[in-house]
Amino acid sequence: MTIRNAARRWAASLVVLAALAAPLPAFAAPSDLPSARPQDVGVDPMRLVQLSQWLRDEKLDVRSLLVVKDDKLVFERYSGGLDRDYNYELYSITKGVTAILAGMLVDEGRLRLDAKVGELVAKLRPDLAEKFTDKQDLEVRHILTMSSGLHYDFKSKDDPIYYAAPDRLQLAAEAQPKIPPGTTFEYTDINPILTAAVLGAAAGMPIQVYAEQKLFEPLGMKNWAWGRADQKGLVSTGWGLRLRPVDMAKIGLLVLHEGKWQGRQLVSAGWVRQMTSPGVVPYFGDYWWINDIVTSEPEYDTMGFKGQFIVVLPKRDTVVVMTSLLPIEGGLRDAGNVQIFREIVNGHILPALAAGSGPGDPSAAAALAHELALAQASNPPPGAAPDPFETDTPRK
DSSP: OOHHHHHHHHHHHHGGGGGGOOOOOOOOOOOSOOBOOGGGGTOOHHHHHHHHHHHHHTTOOEEEEEEEETTEEEEEEEOTTOOTTOBEEOTTHHHHHHHHHHHHHHHTTSOOTTSBHHHHHHHHOGGGGGGGTTOTTOBHHHHHTTOOOEEOOOOSSSOTTTTTOSOHHHHHHTOEEOSOTTSOOOOOTHHHHHHHHHHHHHHTSOHHHHHIIIIITTTTOOSOEEOOOOTTSOOOSSSOEEEOHHHHHHHHHHHHTTTEETTEESSOHHHHHHHTSOSSBTTBSSSOEESSSOOSSOOEEEEETTTEEEEEEGGGTEEEEEEEOOOOTTOTTTOHHHHHHHHHIIIIIHHHHTTOSSOOOTTHHHHHHHHHHHHHHOOOOOSSOOOTTSTTSOBO
C-alpha cells in the first residue's frame, strides 16, 4: 500500500487541519461473506451454469463475476487461474466508493454540499487559490454530480492527468469554466481530482487514510490498495482504487442496506438515497448511475473503464459484481463492456433470480462446481488493450 508515503507527503499541508480529525471508532473486522447454494435462496443454478458456459464459449475476458443474494454469496466465478484473494484496478468504481466517503463527511458535519470548492482546495494548496477566481460559484455538489461546467482539453492518448502529471490538482485548477455549474451533466475526470482535494481537506487527512479507517477496516476488506498518487501525494478519487471482488460486493451490500453494515450505520440512509437519486440528469446521482444496466426495475450501479461493475438490485435483495477486460469502443454508456454486462444481468442473472424457491435439479450443485472449475482454468484473450503500466494486472 502507499498510505504511509502519501501521509508523509501531505503532512505539511495538513498541519492546520489536524484538529479537525476527531478520533475514529474501532470496529471488529468481519469475515468474508457467507455462502449458500443458489437454490437455497431461490436462484436457479442451471441458469448460472449456462451463463458461465456462454462466457467461455464467447471467450469473454471476465476475470470475476459474483452474485450475492439475501446477503449470501451464491455465485463466485473466476477465470485465468484467479481466485478470491486477487484485487483489481476498479477505475471509475473509485468514484462510487468516494461518494460514500463524501456522505460520511457530510454526516459528521465536516463537509457541506454547498461549500465552495475553491475555498476548500485553498486550505490544502494556498498557491492555487487564484486559480479559482473564475470558479467562485463551483460547489461540492457540482463536482459530485458531474455538473461542474469545467473544460479540460484531454489528450486522446496517455493524458498526463492519468499518468505523468507531477501535480494533478494544478491541472484541474487550471480547467476553464465553459458553462455555469449545476446546469449540464458532463462526465469529466477533472471533477474527481478536485473531489480528492476537497474530501482530504474536510477529513483533515488524505482521503485514502480516511477511507481505510472509516470504510475499509469496518467492512473487513483485505488486500486493498489506493495508488497512482501524483508527486504531491494526491490520489485521484476517479481511479486508482484496487479491491477484491468480494470486497466490491460489500460496498454493494452497504448501499443495498442503506448504509448499514452488520447492524452498524456507517453512512446515513438519507445520504445513500440522495447518492442514488437523480442529480442533473435522470441516470446519474452522486457518482452512482441509476437504471443504467437494468431498466425494468429499481437499479443503481457504479462502473469502471474496461468492464468493472457493482450493481445493486433492491427489489431482488441482490448485488452483482464483475471485473473484466472487455471492449471500450462505443462511448461512455454504450461501450462494448457495458453492453456485454447488460446482457449478463438482464439475459441471465435476472432470469436466474426469478426462479423462486423449490427443490430444483439435484444434480445442479455438481454441474455448477464442474463449470466453475472449467471457468477458472480457462484463459480468454483480453478484450481491450491492457494498460502499459500493468494497471490491469490482478494482484495478490
